[in-house]
Amino acid sequence: MKVELLVRSGCSSCAQAEAIWRLVVDEREFELAVLDVAEAAGSTRAEQLALKAVPAVLMDGELKAVGVVCIQEARELTQAAPLKAHAMLRRMGMFFSVENRWFIVSAQVYLMLAGIGLVLNGSLLSDSASRPAFLHLFTLGFLLFMIYGLGAHMLPRFTGNPLVEGSTWSWVQMGLAHVGVTAYAVGYFAGWQALTLGGAVFAWCSLLIFLLRVWPVLWPNKRS
Amino acid sequence: MHKRNRLFVSIALVYGLLGGLVAILRLIDPALIPGNVPRMHGHIMLLGLILMMIYGIALHVLPRFGGFPLYSERMADWQLYLANAGLPLMIVGWLTFIDGWVIAGGLLSYAAIILFGLNMILTVRAARSVSHES
Numbered sequence: 001m002k003v004e005l006l007v008r009s010g011c012s013s014c015a016q017a018e019a020i021w022r023l024v025v026d027e028r029e030f031e032l033a034v035l036d037v038a039e040a041a042g043s044t045r046a047e048q049l050a051l052k053a054v055p056a057v058l059m060d061g062e063l064k065a066v067g068v069v070c071i072q073e074a075r076e077l078t079q080a081a082p083l084k085a086h087a088m089l090r091r092m093g094m095f096f097s098v099e100n101r102w103f104i105v106s107a108q109v110y111l112m113l114a115g116i117g118l119v120l121n122g123s124l125l126s127d128s129a130s131r132p133a134f135l136h137l138f139t140l141g142f143l144l145f146m147i148y149g150l151g152a153h154m155l156p157r158f159t160g161n162p163l164v165e166g167s168t169w170s171w172v173q174m175g176l177a178h179v180g181v182t183a184y185a186v187g188y189f190a191g192w193q194a195l196t197l198g199g200a201v202f203a204w205c206s207l208l209i210f211l212l213r214v215w216p217v218l219w220p221n222k223r224s
Numbered sequence: 225m226h227k228r229n230r231l232f233v234s235i236a237l238v239y240g241l242l243g244g245l246v247a248i249l250r251l252i253d254p255a256l257i258p259g260n261v262p263r264m265h266g267h268i269m270l271l272g273l274i275l276m277m278i279y280g281i282a283l284h285v286l287p288r289f290g291g292f293p294l295y296s297e298r299m300a301d302w303q304l305y306l307a308n309a310g311l312p313l314m315i316v317g318w319l320t321f322i323d324g325w326v327i328a329g330g331l332l333s334y335a336a337i338i339l340f341g342l343n344m345i346l347t348v349r350a351a352r353s354v355s356h357e358s
Contacts (some may be wrong), residue, residue: 071330081336107350137271143274144240147273147277151233151277154281155225156234158225158229158284158285159225186258193251196251197248197251197252200244200247200248200251201248203244204241204245204248207237207240207241207244208241210237211237211240211241212240214233214237215234218225218233218234219230
């Protein structure tokens with residue numbers, strides 16, 4: 001993606017537009033060219049488009065806006081461009097991110113479900129056929145979700161290396177884990193082997209995603 | 225974070241994937257893996273994933289929470305070696321039905337547990353004695 005910003009020296013709104021686009025180009029991967037219409041390249045471009053006013057924004061040669069676009073509009077115009085690596089670094093504030101908060105909350109729900117099952121239908125007095133379902137609600141549901149939520153929160157702080165990715169993969173991981181645990185437990189209860197197997201595969205994939213997310217945190221590439 | 229503690233966490237996650245894979249293969253066909261597979265899966269997940277994760281995190285945070293350095297880095301290093309010698313031995317024992325390997329692996333894993341427990345107790349006690357003196 002190439003963004004051309006046509007400006008004129010001495011125009012205050014042009015300076016403002018350029019400042020905004022400099023911020024956006026720092027966030028996303030696209031090429032930004034600032035062309036002064038008082039110079040040859042800029043004036044040729046303005047003549048081609050019969051432009052009368054600046055600043056003007058061209059995207060891949062097509063006129064997109066005339067006048068100063070606010071930063072939000074600029075971000076929307078360039079949202080197809082990928083984020084730059086440094087813009088994808090996750091914040092390392094004190095508090096849980098939304099997804100880690102959900103991991104912890106989900107863990108408590110699975111703990112309560114597992115507890116009910118083990119008391120009512122589990123192995124306190126005798127083994128029951130549904131014991132594996134409740135056992136895995138505890139291990140996959142409670143323990144693994146706690147590891148997910150606390151691990152993604154604490155490991156970047158312990159190592160000083162932020163998670164280098166957007167939040168998309170953590171949500172994918174969470175979706176796979178929820179589907180996995182639920183399918184596993186329901187499959188066991190209902191005696192549907194294929195559903196149990198599918199649940200196990202989903203839960204395994206969620207663990208693989210978690211490992212891939214935190215590996216660069218634990219073992220960062222020294223060159224980067 | 226100390227390299228040894230990062231190793232504990234990394235190895236824990238790898239054991240988690242391995243234990244999950246064992247369970248998936250058994251669900252596909254119980255004859256695919258020989259040996260005492262349910263026991264192997266349970267121990268890979270509990271001793272491999274959960275305990276190694278606790279080792280890595282606890283060795284990092286407990287000294288900090290206690291406000292005193294870890295009592296012995298050497299004990300923690302040996303804990304890493306013993307835990308990671310013990311569990312593979314147990315796995316091989318279950319795969320091959322050789323109880324001696326399972327017992328030997330169990331003893332090594334237990335030795336790692338003892339080292340961890342003592343190291344943590346001595347770390348927390350050291351912190352306590354300092355706070356009492358002051």
